[in-house]
Amino acid sequence: MIKKLLLTIGLSTTLLMAQTARDIMQKVIDRDDGDKIITNMQMQLIDKAGHKRVRDMKTYSIDIGKDEKKLIFFLSPSDVKNTAFLTYDYNDDEKDDDQWLYLPALNKTKRIPASDKDSSFMGSDFSYFDMTKPNLNDFNFKIIKEAIVKRKWGNEDVWLIEILPKTKAISEETGYLKSVAYVKKENYMITRAKYYLRKAKRVKYMDVKKFQKIDGIDVATITTMTTKKGKRTLHKTVLIQSDVKMNQKSVTEDMFTTRTIEKGI
């Protein structure tokens, strides 16, 4: 009888904790991350020998209700210049995101299946999945523990939340066996994350190196993503956002079309 009661309490506690983790992740998703944004973005791709490749981009984004539309224009280097990417990130779980890629070498816009989420985004350590908002219904969440991340600007109180794909198909689609998000209690931003890849026991470490408050909204302006196998670094990407402008009147919904990625702004 006591054993049964303990089991019931244990299961119920786990359930309650799971709901709490899910609530936290919902708040991460729902957090105000700005609207009508224009950003200069630089991606530094660093291989294991330390050789660096640099990609400069200009991005535009707009919220349409709970959906988000995003434009990314590649400015350099010359072999990817004018390549552009358009995404409609739907909040509705039933809808697959729409993605198109304009390839100037082909003078052509190609639709990209949105389920191609585990592939590298333009050679970086970020995958297409990392660049979009996840569908929370695809995952189970659990608070592992609470902790402090020591930063040079001060300590960050965080929840460590384990994120497990609900099915093997979702795991295969995202490329992750599981991940652990370090969510700041202060503002529900993910400050660090560990992604356990299906591929060859690799782990990716996402780390926000700099936050900035812009128009009252916290923005991760420097983020690194490092792919490791054991303790060995295989590749690293540094993503730097600069000149972030929010609530720009020039950003309108009719910009977010394939016509814009083909002709530029």
Add this chain to the structure above:
Amino acid sequence: MFFNSLVKLSIATTMALSISTLNADEFDDDGFGGEEEIKIVKQEAKKPYSLYGNIKTSTSYNTSKNEGISSLKLSTNTHLDYDINDKMKFKSTLNAYIDDKIDIKDDYDIDLNEAYIQMKLTSKIDFTIGRQIVVWGKSDNIRITDNLNPMDLTTPGMTDIKDLRLGRFMSKLDYATSNRWDISTIILHENRYSTMPQSGSEYYIPVQFPNEPSNSIDNSALAISASANLQGSDIAFYALNDWVDNKTYKTNMLGFAYNIVKGSYLFKTEAAYFDNYDSDLEDSKIDALAGIEYTGFTDTTLSFELANKNDQIQYALRATKSYINNTLDLTLLYNVYGKSLDEGGFVRAWADYDINDQFTSSVGYINYLNSKQRNYFDSIEDKDRLFASLAYNF
């Protein structure tokens, strides 16, 4: 009552966890590394103009005849873009090459392949005038509706995709409707045919092609398209009145293209009706294509296209896999004609490697497949070759 107990238990558990972890910092040596100094790599300030492109040296070696190096080429693909103002842009592409090995009259070429002005007349209307490339259709390997620009066919299966389409002087008016449709009306002022292998080229066949019609107003071609990007699918309709490539008469084309995404699959279809297409054989024809693209494997794209074009079955299978953070791409393209795969074609396998942001290299092999039908591919079946290139991007 039971719920209250659970909440208390939960709070107690959380507090216990907090006490146990707040004293420990396990993260500094947990794969994230320490605090490092990260600097933005400074880029040049934005200028109204930009000059970019590549200078490439390429070579090929005929392995069938063992006659040594058959091409040693220096080429450039140079772009000059100029933002005249917020609503007007000038864009141009210059292609040029000199080939030390080919024994033809013109062993060099300079071609201003694109030079056009793009104007934003209103928020919904654009006008583009000049020599430009306009791509129709959804297929990647076999052209069904993509008939506005001729092709560089001087080295079949070998021409870099950037240099494959030849620009034509056009006036293009685009109108974007408020419900996702783009309508384009195009007048093609310049009549330009696909370039064929010249006398002296390894690929030359002694066929006399007609001269292009003059670029008079009477000889202008007309094209109209309507396309839309919908949720999960794209659709386009096309109408064209244009000269048949390398013939002396015009055709009317009506076509459509459609693709739909389902999970990791992209299904593509295209069809086009042409009247008065080939006066020697029949008055009209219908070309059609069905294709599928699969992107379910990491950093891999597989595509297959099957078409009935010019009353001939054509298959194209392409597989591309990226390695080392997209610095190395391996591609296999199998392009073959005939219902029983016996009417010729080619298999090409190559590797593209980005040495760094400035230098890219490529190496590969092309094998031409002969035909039981005694067609063009029989005359080039001994042109199999190894090829390599090194490009400096600026």
